[in-house]
Amino acid sequence: MTAEEVAFMTRFKAGELSVEAGTQLLMEGANSPQLFTVLSGMGVRYKTLEDGRRQVLNFVFPGDFLGMQAGIMGEMSHSVDATTDMSLCVFSRSEVWSLFKTRPERAFDLTWVAAVEQNFLGEALSAVGQMDATQRIAWAFVRLFGRGQAVGMTEGHTMPLPFRQQDLADSLGLSLVHTNKTLARFRERQLASWADGLLSITDMRALAELAGIDHEAPEIRPLI
Amino acid sequence: MTAEEVAFMTRFKAGELSVEAGTQLLMEGANSPQLFTVLSGMGVRYKTLEDGRRQVLNFVFPGDFLGMQAGIMGEMSHSVDATTDMSLCVFSRSEVWSLFKTRPERAFDLTWVAAVEQNFLGEALSAVGQMDATQRIAWAFVRLFGRGQAVGMTEGHTMPLPFRQQDLADSLGLSLVHTNKTLARFRERQLASWADGLLSITDMRALAELAGIDHEAPEIRPLI
């Protein structure tokens, strides 16, 4: 970025925010005036059905941009909860339009982010729609670890993954019980083990094979 | 649009294209130099898994914009087939960037389209992940009919729906057989009937209830 760009982004930036684990950052249907970029911490994007069931759409990593739906369409179509303590960079929604008018490169990045997210949702839909439980979990692990690598959260073949089994189950359209049993089998089969908030990949090749993913091209997500 | 804007869009537009039913318009992984707006006809967006299974991500309606992933990210993440004969407005991918530089309103529309699509995929993921077969089909019918209304394809409670049962099955993560049997039950129960390429809604209220959709706010999708 040029100095002038930095100045603009500084103006765009409205402040920083720290929230503790469990906080709801954005709510489905709400017209949030704020947009966030995640500086640290992790969270969950999800939709709730009227009968209480929940679909986790994606896990939130550092660098993720939250609230674009509100910024573009005026209303969030899903909620976002902080799973761990998080710190966020806050932008004001009203600045989005000026971004398009005066910062075409930044606006392009925003669209890029939207396209990447779309891409991911399409893949998730394919996983949930077509794969069995083992394949789905393998897919999730490969994707999560890939995202962890992209933001430097990994150490060797481990990375922090501070979610509950219920969260993973809700993201893959599986029951908690069956997710638990499948995870146990992953440990037995020496594929991966996830316990105490730490994901440890034992056999990435086998996981990628199960998930039907050839070769992990490093993911590129521009920061906003 | 102003006259000047029309002039720009005309330059942006590279031509028109007619294809016949069955043509593959875009292919997963390909770096298409062309983007399309659908003028007429219908199609299917889908991803293919290496074992041959297929996930239909969405059905293509007139007014839809195709190829944004290629335009923004450089590569399509799914394929698009024409189900019926189609006519398309063709844009050149290289013009996308100039759109962002000189037409912020149009660029904003593009991002809007991306956000709407993201929204839809999230809803589809929830349906496939959390609902049973009956609910999923009800959801699909409500959404399809809503989109049909938005583009004026409906007549009373009917609209053309020129797809195969296999396409619907692949979009909802169901087997063809089970989809067929569930459709039969929809007819018996006087909810909706779909035969010979014509969808006929008998009891929209019951369908929306099953699908967990309150009230159908008319969908807004800007044209590109």
Added chain:
DNA sequence: CGAGTATTTGATGCAGTTCAACGCTCGTGG
């Protein structure tokens, strides 16, 4: 008229859901 495609229907089996119960850890209050 035969071949290919789409829809329909019946029978069988299993992956995954649901129900239920137990253990562990941690925080809270008496």
Added chain:
DNA sequence: CCACGAGCGTTGAACTGCATCAAATACTCG
């Protein structure tokens, strides 16, 4: 300091929605 409850992970048992297999019918088209 211990009792208690809440939240999460784990495990066993029984049931079922849906997949799979199989086959018949109907249509279209060259």
